Amino acid sequence: RFVPRRMVPFSFPLSKCALWDPVPMGDVIGAHVTYYRNPKLSLVEKTLRLAYRHAKQNEKKSLSCFLLGTLVVDEDGEGITLTIDRFDPGREV
DSSP: OOOOTTOOOOOOOOOSSOSSOOSOOSOOOOOOHHHHSEEEEEEOHHHHHHHHHHHHHOOSSSOOOEEEEEEEEOTTSSEEEEEEEEEEOOOOO
16 A cells, blocks of 8 residues: 555554554555545634624734534545535634
């Protein structure tokens, strides 16, 4: 299987007691969300309008905020859907 060069293996922090044998076993596989699934993005219009209004009212060039939603595997198991349905402008403090 093809593993892109920009992907790097992840590792767990060192600990005094290991719960499993850390020696790698088997072939390397890709763990990227789009490697095995077909992603779809769904954005609620109200959320987009709130974010747009907040960005227009903000005088700064840099804006800190959050778009929140849910990630669901489709019924057929072939795709995933990310539904963004909430906007949080964050705090300045």
